[in-house]
Amino acid sequence: MRSNAVLLTVLLSFAITLMLVTYTFYNFYKLNKEQHINNIFTKYSVITQIYHEHMMKRTPEVTLEANLAVYDLYPINGVVAINEAFDGAKVLKRVGFNKVIDSMLFIQKQVVATRDIRGMRATMLESKGKIYFFLESRSNRVLLCDDSLKPYFPIHLLSAYLTIILVILISVALILYKLQPLRAVTKKLRRYAAGDRDLSFAIKGSDEIATLANELERARKSINALIESRTMFLRNVMHELKTPIAKGRITTEMLQEIKQKQRLKRVFIRLESLINEFALIEEVSSGAGHIDKKRYRLADIVDEAIDQSMLDSNNIESNIDDTQWIVCDFKLMATAFKNMIDNGVKYSTDGKIVITSSPDGSVLFSNRGRELNRALEYYIQPFSKESSSKDSFGLGLYLVNAILTLHSVKLGYRHLNQKSIFEFIRVCESRKV
Numbered sequence: 001m002r003s004n005a006v007l008l009t010v011l012l013s014f015a016i017t018l019m020l021v022t023y024t025f026y027n028f029y030k031l032n033k034e035q036h037i038n039n040i041f042t043k044y045s046v047i048t049q050i051y052h053e054h055m056m057k058r059t060p061e062v063t064l065e066a067n068l069a070v071y072d073l074y075p076i077n078g079v080v081a082i083n084e085a086f087d088g089a090k091v092l093k094r095v096g097f098n099k100v101i102d103s104m105l106f107i108q109k110q111v112v113a114t115r116d117i118r119g120m121r122a123t124m125l126e127s128k129g130k131i132y133f134f135l136e137s138r139s140n141r142v143l144l145c146d147d148s149l150k151p152y153f154p155i156h157l158l159s160a161y162l163t164i165i166l167v168i169l170i171s172v173a174l175i176l177y178k179l180q181p182l183r184a185v186t187k188k189l190r191r192y193a194a195g196d197r198d199l200s201f202a203i204k205g206s207d208e209i210a211t212l213a214n215e216l217e218r219a220r221k222s223i224n225a226l227i228e229s230r231t232m233f234l235r236n237v238m239h240e241l242k243t244p245i246a247k248g249r250i251t252t253e254m255l256q257e258i259k260q261k262q263r264l265k266r267v268f269i270r271l272e273s274l275i276n277e278f279a280l281i282e283e284v285s286s287g288a289g290h291i292d293k294k295r296y297r298l299a300d301i302v303d304e305a306i307d308q309s310m311l312d313s314n315n316i317e318s319n320i321d322d323t324q325w326i327v328c329d330f331k332l333m334a335t336a337f338k339n340m341i342d343n344g345v346k347y348s349t350d351g352k353i354v355i356t357s358s359p360d361g362s363v364l365f366s367n368r369g370r371e372l373n374r375a376l377e378y379y380i381q382p383f384s385k386e387s388s389s390k391d392s393f394g395l396g397l398y399l400v401n402a403i404l405t406l407h408s409v410k411l412g413y414r415h416l417n418q419k420s421i422f423e424f425i426r427v428c429e430s431r432k433v
Helices: 002-041 043-057 061-069 079-086 155-193 208-252 258-286 298-309 330-347 396-406
Strands: 073-075 090-107 110-127 130-137 141-146 293-297 316-319 325-329 353-357 363-368 410-416 419-425
Touching (some): 002 155, 043 130, 061 073, 079 110, 155 208, 208 258, 293 298, 293 330, 298 330, 325 330, 330 353, 330 363, 330 396, 330 419, 396 410
Antiparallel strands (some): 293 325, 410 419
């Protein structure tokens, strides 16, 4: 969801705009339709006047039809025709009013003025594409059809609405088209972060996205140059360091004194181990190495770590469930286990460490020893160590945490019953019950 935030914002803005435009035009439609109906309904006063004169003067039906024809009106006669007009008819407007009739009467040799108030109702109907006027009074009813009028159809309003919607759709399409290179750049950035250093970010054009992509391309070339320079430097350093170490180990074998021979041999082995560890730290921290994750037995990882530590097996107690598996890079995870074993034996009071796997998939490294003086976050930083540790560069836990981070695993610590317990939290698949 978050990776498509810009796209979702554009689509949401389009949806809101579409709703607002539709709502506005709907209100315009209702207002125009109402005005149209009101303008048409003004005819009712003329119609009622013609009809009233016909009723009062008792004029022939031909005269009534002739007067109505002047206004494009004609009466609907016959039950069938009237029923067809009323079938499915829609009432557009209805008004009730009173017709006042003033007259003079001669009663008992006196002239008396009289006023007759007659109720009437006029209804405008729409049926089958025609407009009808239905007049009702106490004594009579009449249905009139207007040939000159047609039902309201907002052709101009609809055209304007569709034009605006089309413009909005074209604008959204252009925005999405312009955003397409940005999505391509994002995918390339992910590939670059995963280790693909040979791709190109360059895009033709002069807009903001093209400018950003071209700047990324320049940054990529600079970063690649730095990586190549660093790699070359490290290779040369490793080569120059390993060469005298190899010569020193060969020379050591020529010594006659056993004590000095063993001491120098341990020194050279330690130096070679440190060089390899530095190389691994640089590879992990820079992300330059390829992480090859596969499914392995947890017991095989532990056995490999014990072999790498070159410690006396009597100092290591392993309580690992053979049925548990772990998805990891075998080399890196074995190195992490080896560092935990080295630290556990080195800092324990009895020179022993116990490795245990729990049912929830965690692995615990416990040894007898005092509690850490500081929080765990301090010791997972590079070159941090206890002041009393003189034979360590303080990179063990830093490397362990870096490897676990690559595998989305957390490192935990607690001190319980005079034991320091480090934990790889849920590093492997949980034991099936």
